[in-house]
Amino acid sequence: xxAVEKKLQVxxxxxxxxxxxxxxxxxxxxxxxxxxxxAALLGNDLSTFPDYPSEIRAPQGTVAGVSGxxxxxxxxxxxxxxxxxxxxxxxxxxxxxxxxxxxxxxxIIIANTQGFDAKNLLLAKYxxxxxxxxxxxxxxYIVHKVDVTRLTxxxxxxxxxxxKEIDRSKNMFVLGLLFWMFDKxxxxxxxxxxxxxxxxxxxxxxxxxVLQAGWNYxxxxxIFPTQFKVAPAKLPPGTYRNITGNQATAIGLVAAAEKxxxxxxxxxxxxxxxTDILQELSKYKANDIKTFQAExxxxxxxxxIGASYVGDLAVTTTSGPGMxxxxxxxxxxxxxxxxxxxxNVQRGGPSTGLxxxxxxxxxxxxxxGRHGEAPLPVLAAHSxxxxxxxxxxxxxxxxxxxxxxxxxxxxxxxxxxxxxRFPAVEDLADxxxxxxxxxxxxxxxxxxxxxxxxxxxxxxxxxxxLEHRIGGLEKQADTGNVSYDPLNHEKMVRLRATKxxxxxxxxxxxxxxxxxxxxxLVVLGWGSTYGAIKTAVKELLQEGFDVAxxxxxxxxxxxxxxxxxxxxxxxxxxxxxxxxxxxxxxxxKFLLPATGYSxxxxxxxxxxxxxxxxxxxxxA
Amino acid sequence: xxxxxxxxxxxxxxxxxxxxMDVKWCPGCGDxxxxxxxxxxxxxxxxxxxxxxxxxxxxxxxxFTYYMDTYGMHSIHxxxxxxxxxxxxxxxxxxxxxxxxxxxALSIGGNHFIHLMRKNFDVNYLLFNNQIYSLTKGQYSPTSxxxxxxxxxxxxxxxxxxxxxxxxxxxxxSFVARTQDRDPKQMQTVLKRAHQHKGTSFVEVYQNCPxxxxxxxxxxxxxxxxxxxxxxxxxxxPLIFGxxxxxxxxxxxxxxxxxxxxxxxxxDLWVHDEKDKTKAxxxxxxxxxxxxxxxxxxxxxxxxxxxxxxxxxxxxxLSKKVAYRAGKTPLGKILSGDKTWTIL
Numbered sequence: 001x002x003a004v005e006k007k008l009q010v011x012x013x014x015x016x017x018x019x020x021x022x023x024x025x026x027x028x029x030x031x032x033x034x035x036x037x038x039a040a041l042l043g044n045d046l047s048t049f050p051d052y053p054s055e056i057r058a059p060q061g062t063v064a065g066v067s068g069x070x071x072x073x074x075x076x077x078x079x080x081x082x083x084x085x086x087x088x089x090x091x092x093x094x095x096x097x098x099x100x101x102x103x104x105x106x107x108i109i110i111a112n113t114q115g116f117d118a119k120n121l122l123l124a125k126y127x128x129x130x131x132x133x134x135x136x137x138x139x140x141y142i143v144h145k146v147d148v149t150r151l152t153x154x155x156x157x158x159x160x161x162x163x164k165e166i167d168r169s170k171n172m173f174v175l176g177l178l179f180w181m182f183d184k185x186x187x188x189x190x191x192x193x194x195x196x197x198x199x200x201x202x203x204x205x206x207x208x209x210v211l212q213a214g215w216n217y218x219x220x221x222x223i224f225p226t227q228f229k230v231a232p233a234k235l236p237p238g239t240y241r242n243i244t245g246n247q248a249t250a251i252g253l254v255a256a257a258e259k260x261x262x263x264x265x266x267x268x269x270x271x272x273x274x275t276d277i278l279q280e281l282s283k284y285k286a287n288d289i290k291t292f293q294a295e296x297x298x299x300x301x302x303x304x305i306g307a308s309y310v311g312d313l314a315v316t317t318t319s320g321p322g323m324x325x326x327x328x329x330x331x332x333x334x335x336x337x338x339x340x341x342x343x344n345v346q347r348g349g350p351s352t353g354l355x356x357x358x359x360x361x362x363x364x365x366x367x368x369g370r371h372g373e374a375p376l377p378v379l380a381a382h383s384x385x386x387x388x389x390x391x392x393x394x395x396x397x398x399x400x401x402x403x404x405x406x407x408x409x410x411x412x413x414x415x416x417x418x419x420x421r422f423p424a425v426e427d428l429a430d431x432x433x434x435x436x437x438x439x440x441x442x443x444x445x446x447x448x449x450x451x452x453x454x455x456x457x458x459x460x461x462x463x464x465x466l467e468h469r470i471g472g473l474e475k476q477a478d479t480g481n482v483s484y485d486p487l488n489h490e491k492m493v494r495l496r497a498t499k500x501x502x503x504x505x506x507x508x509x510x511x512x513x514x515x516x517x518x519x520x521l522v523v524l525g526w527g528s529t530y531g532a533i534k535t536a537v538k539e540l541l542q543e544g545f546d547v548a549x550x551x552x553x554x555x556x557x558x559x560x561x562x563x564x565x566x567x568x569x570x571x572x573x574x575x576x577x578x579x580x581x582x583x584x585x586x587x588x589k590f591l592l593p594a595t596g597y598s599x600x601x602x603x604x605x606x607x608x609x610x611x612x613x614x615x616x617x618x619x620a
Numbered sequence: 621x622x623x624x625x626x627x628x629x630x631x632x633x634x635x636x637x638x639x640x641m642d643v644k645w646c647p648g649c650g651d652x653x654x655x656x657x658x659x660x661x662x663x664x665x666x667x668x669x670x671x672x673x674x675x676x677x678x679x680x681x682x683x684f685t686y687y688m689d690t691y692g693m694h695s696i697h698x699x700x701x702x703x704x705x706x707x708x709x710x711x712x713x714x715x716x717x718x719x720x721x722x723x724x725a726l727s728i729g730g731n732h733f734i735h736l737m738r739k740n741f742d743v744n745y746l747l748f749n750n751q752i753y754s755l756t757k758g759q760y761s762p763t764s765x766x767x768x769x770x771x772x773x774x775x776x777x778x779x780x781x782x783x784x785x786x787x788x789x790x791x792x793x794s795f796v797a798r799t800q801d802r803d804p805k806q807m808q809t810v811l812k813r814a815h816q817h818k819g820t821s822f823v824e825v826y827q828n829c830p831x832x833x834x835x836x837x838x839x840x841x842x843x844x845x846x847x848x849x850x851x852x853x854x855x856x857x858p859l860i861f862g863x864x865x866x867x868x869x870x871x872x873x874x875x876x877x878x879x880x881x882x883x884x885x886x887x888d889l890w891v892h893d894e895k896d897k898t899k900a901x902x903x904x905x906x907x908x909x910x911x912x913x914x915x916x917x918x919x920x921x922x923x924x925x926x927x928x929x930x931x932x933x934x935x936x937x938l939s940k941k942v943a944y945r946a947g948k949t950p951l952g953k954i955l956s957g958d959k960t961w962t963i964l
Contacts, residue, residue, distance in 0.1 A: 041961050188959075237964055241957045251954050258951050265710050284954070286943035290709055290935060295735035299702035302695070302732075306675070306706025309693060310714065314706070332696050422955045461691035461707070461714055464670045469639075469686050471694030472678075481641070482686065 009226045010183075015074025016230055017082035018178065021099045022091025022115070024057050024065045027171035032069025033417075034175055038188045039073040040242045040419050043232025046073035047531060048417045049081035049604075054272065054355045061115075061123035066098040075231040079383075079531035081416060083606035087181075089174055091115050091148070093124035096132060108142045110177065112170070114149035144223055148173050155213040159206050169210045176214020183229050186211055238421040245413035246273070248387035248420070249317075249343060250280035254287065255388070256395030257313045260431035264289040265312040267303035269296055269322060272355045273411040274345040277317045297325035301342065305329060308338045309470075311435070311460040313395060317343040320362050321351065327370050330404055332472050334374040334496065337448070337456050339398035339405075339433075343391070346410040348602040357602025358412035360527050361578035366406045367556055367585065373493045375500045377401070378556040380408040382530035385420035387413065390553055396431045397503060402455050408555075410577075412604050413528040434458050436466065448480040454499035501557050510559035514538055515548025521618055522569040524594070526552040526582050529575055529605055536610035547614060555582070563590040571617050573597060575605055632663035639689035645680060650801030650827035651748060655687055657807045658717075665815050667715045674717045675704040677724035680755050681748035681827070684719040698729025701736040701745070705931075708741045712932040715815070716743040722763040723753050726782050730762075737791035740819045742930040747784055747824045752833035765908075770832075784824045785904040785923055789897070794819035796900065796924045800826035802841035806852070806920060813922055819930050840918055851906065853921035858889040859903075861917045869916075876902055876911050900924035 018035065020028045029050055036048050051068040058065030072082035087108045090096040092115030103109065114120075116133050132138055133145055152170040159166070172193075179186055190208055197204035218224045257264035268278040270293070282291045290307070294300040301316040308314035318326060323344045333340045346362045348354025362369075366378045377397050381390035387409055394407040436457035439445060447468050448456050459466050468480065476483035477491055513530075514537050515522070525533045530551050537549040548569065552558070559565075566572050566586070572594035574583045580596035587594055597613050599605055637659045645651045662672065674692035676682035677700040685692035691714075695703050700718045708716050718736075725733050725747045736745065752770065753759040759772040763784065767776040788796045795817040799807040807825065814821035826837040840850040851861045851869075859869035860881065868881040870888045881889065893899060900923050906916040 037959065041959065043961065043963060232963075235963050237962075239956070239960050239962045241960045243957070247957075254954055255951060263710065265706065267706055284949060285939045286946055286948045287954075288939075290939070292706065292709055294702065294705075295731055298699060299705070299732055299735070302699045302702035303706030303709065305695075306693075306703040306708075307710035308706075309703075310673075310707050310711040312710045314710075328696055329699065336693070425951050425955065460711075461673045462670055462711060464668065467670055467690050469674075469688075469692040469694065471685065471692075472696055473694065 007225065011226055011228050013228050013230055014076050015072065015078060016087065016182070016228065017070065017072045017085040018087040018089065019068055019070045019085040019099055019103070020089045020174070021066060021068040021095035022171075023060055023095070024053060024055070024067045025060065026067070026091045027168065028067050028069050028091070031171045031175045032071055034189045034192060035178055036071045036073075036417060037192075037242055038179065038184045039071065039182075039230075040240070041188055042184060043235075044073040044075065044230055045078040045233035045235055045419060046071060047078045047081045048072070049412065050415045052356055059123070061092055061094055061120045063094045063098050063124060066095045068095070068099055073230060075233050077233065077235075078418075079534045080604070080607060083608050089178065091174070093120045093126060093132070097124050097126070103141065105140050106142070108144065109138060110144045110146060110174070112148040112174070113145050114147055146177070146217070146223070151213065151217065152210050155210050156206050159209075160202065161206055165203065165206070169207050172207045172210040173214035173217070176211040177218045180215045180218030181224065181227060183227055186215060235419065236421060240419045240421050242417050243385055243388075243420040244276070244415060244417040245381065245384040245387040245409050246276035246345065246415065247280055248385055249381075249391045249407075249409060249414070250277045252388040252391035253281065253313075253315055253341070253395065254284060254289065255428055256392050256431060257289070259428050260313055260395065260399050260433055262311065262313040262399070262433060265292065265304060265307035265314045266290070266317065267292045267294050267300045267307065267314070268317045269294050269300045271297070271319045271322045273347055273414050274317045274319045274322075274343060276414070277343060277345075297322035298329060301326040301329040301333075301340075304340055305333050305336070305338060308333075308340050309336070309461065311458065313339065313341075313399060315341045315343065317345070319345050319347050319355075320349040320353070320365075323362060323365060323369070330376070331370050331372060331374050333404040334370070334376055335472050335475075336470050337402045337496070339402055339458070341391070341394050341398050342404060342406045344406060344408050345414045346408060354602040356411065358410045358528065358604060359577050359600065359602060360410055360529070361581065361600070362408065363526070363555065363578065363581040364584070366408055373497065375497050375556065376403055377405045377500055377503055377554075378408065379405065379553055380527040380555055381413060382527060382551055382553065384413050384416050384418045386530075388420070388422075392428065393553075396429060399431050399433050400455070401453065401499060401503060402434065402458060403500060408527060410528050435460065437463055439466065446478040446480070448475055449478045450495070450499070453502050454495060504557040504560045507554050507557070507559060509561045510550055510552070510565050512548040513551050515541055515546075517548070517565065518568040519548040520546040520569070521571040521573060521614060522548045522550055522566065523610070523614065524550050524552070524566065524572055524574045524582070524586065526555060526576075529577065532605040532607050532610055533575065535607045536614065539607070540611060540614060545614075545618060547618070552582075555585070558589070566590060566592055566594075571595065573614060573617055575599070575610060575613070577604065630668060632669060634659040634663060636669060637662050637689050639687065641686065643687050644683065646831050648828075648830040649680070650750065650829070651681060651684065653801040653804060654746070654748065654807070654825055654827065655684065657804050657811060658688065661808050661811045664812070665715070671714050672717065673707055673714045674719060675700045675707060676719040677721075677729060678755070679721040679724045680829075681719055681721035682724060698724055698727070699732060700724070701729060701732035704743050705736060705739070705741055708743050708932050709935060712742070712936060716741075718743060718745045720745065720747050722747065722749045722751060722761045722784070726762045726784060726787070734787070734791035737788055737793040737820055737822065739931040740792070740794050740928060742818050742820070742932055744814045744821045745823065747822070748827040749784060749824055750827045750829040750833055751781070751836050752829055754829045754832050758832040781908070783904065783907040786901070786907065788822040789901055789904050789924060793822045793924070794926055794928055795821040795922070796904065797822070797922045798824045798826070798920050800837055800840055800920065801828055802837075803920070810922065813925070817925055818927050840920070849917050851917040851919045853892050853903070853919050853923060855892055855894045855922065858886075858891050860889070876906075876916065878914055878916070894922050894925040897924060897926065
């Protein structure tokens, strides 16, 4: 390495948001994830947000094909991927066009100049002759123009790699440069590349060379005068890993099956953004986990019902449109009273809607989207790592209460990641299936006899002497025989509802996550709005406002004290990424004049939006 | 058969399979015969009673589940095959019997039907075909003949019917047979064969609906017509039918033809080979297809049977292979993943 004297300024910062953006084929997701993993290993708290188009490779260079990855990391606690970014890495003109609006004023742009040639400008539909890198339109930002494509090529002269392969490694140059900018080591990514290309060492060498070249470029050229240092965060002591919501959901299922001593069966049909769960579980074939890629969504849930019938912990995973297809079978599972976990990773709807964007608009579907009276428990996870605890609880409720349970996640937390202080195996709760293997002496078989929690026994086919039939027709209480008796039907409807309601006796009471009980205003949230609400409320508390935050995991049944708790606040504000679905439930159930705050853009709330809304209500 | 060794441990009779409840099909319904044959055959199969599971969909046929004193689930319309897939995948030791009708299997459940055949779970699929929707009181079904007058086709149906055997073969079924309610003996033989076959055993049962489609299949069982209209298949036996067994079938290139075995040399008589898929495809087409304008008799018996690895077996093997190669990952390792860091 040439020794170059350079005046370097080092700045300490608490937190930074970086957005990597480029064409779908530019490898921005991988770049972002590598940056994230390194930041996590070096002790930063963080939160990420991959934001990609539904087209796998939309026409190159167009705004339709822009794929972004946002990471918010810091030395303080981080709950969201950040409203606006400090650094925008733009691989082409279209990427800049799409993502510039949310770059902070005075923020840094690192632009790959070859992505701004005439062809790219045209594809991105900039006015003829206008190049944002040249025409002064970016004067409010610090712009670093780097010819990444050329520098990568030069670095790989004589490597023997083809033009296409060389072009593909340009994301490593950017990553190396960013590692330099934030004073991060290359070691983790070097290892990653070695493992990923173990069978193609020449490609591994080339990528590492380019990565190092990116780092050197920052170190040696005069273009980058500033390096930023983000100290490790003061997180609670313990061992951490980085995890996405979908990963956490998958391993939560594995953990629940092991704690219940049941084989795990997953019957699913691939659908964005839930597919990762099926994929992740497919890896663990040796762990008594059966993954069944069904012929359609209906077969996904039906095969799971079959597996549950014979004694497995059975799961089906999907997203909105698939959920609609499963609802008939959900009625059957409710009628049969078999354990079943249904995972809905929500996305923008209706119909194909915004398959890669996030939304919370399936809540009322989860609550009521069935024929007949068919209540079932509904739980919602609030962050990537919370998917683990929530799905684990969903499994526990399903198995111990002999009921289908809906678990709601969404695209935002499913793909987003954060550090997770994972639990030790022995700290996980036990799950106790209610198998009936043998009748007590002198007793007659009553498959729908209930215990004090209104739960029936689980009788597996193969159990000698307990042969019986179950089905979707209404059942006589206790015997389970087909019954058309009017009063029996009403009784059964009530029994099934009471069984679900009884769960409220076992779940924790609702408590403010921050702020005090009885504050002037409470923000009531559910699901993935957690991070934004928490950040907004914490900041307002620091600024001296009397606000609080209550967040729901249990939507059916609600925590027992929820009505009482909410009545203690002057204002209840319910922000949701839908048109006000929890709002309806809360108003109807507790007769509360709660205020809704709705955002249905396929994008999460920003902290700023929430703070403004809260202040507007407080000042009204 | 692994199960044969178990026959000494228990003795079952048809009565053991009859639950203590009234059967509620219409008087004269073909379903009674099917129930009787199943209850007759089951004690001979060497399977402990608790290991039988019936999964049915919706329709008259699907009430069958309630009338067998085994484990069973009367599920939802068209989905029995999908539910049975989960049952068999989760517990391959069970003897799984799917009961379905022409509407349940081929209309609302068509997708599950073809994929079950393709995946080849080791289950048995009995399709009660009465060529009509009976539980909803008489609308045409996907097997109703073109021109059929029903409540939803008062001017005659304009749809081509499915030939279930041909469809099953096209969907890669490893066992395809046809039988009828009015032929108890043959049905029993076919049921036993279906049980013995490792893989999805598809059995189409022609079943009379005395209320909405009476006599639809009588030509294949009435004394006067049966010999001309039905062809009874046996592995290794020639394809012969007719009043005096005088009609033989042979292949002329790819075209089947009927000839008089007394008049002509019959060296080239078609000898039934259950494992020959090409010929099975042709036999299955002795349906509404005429060959060179000639009408063919309807075949009954095992049309095709050839074993290949089953889904449940392959799934179990794969798990074992992965476990052997990589071993079970301890839960603690799954929780921690590959990359962790510690904050003190």
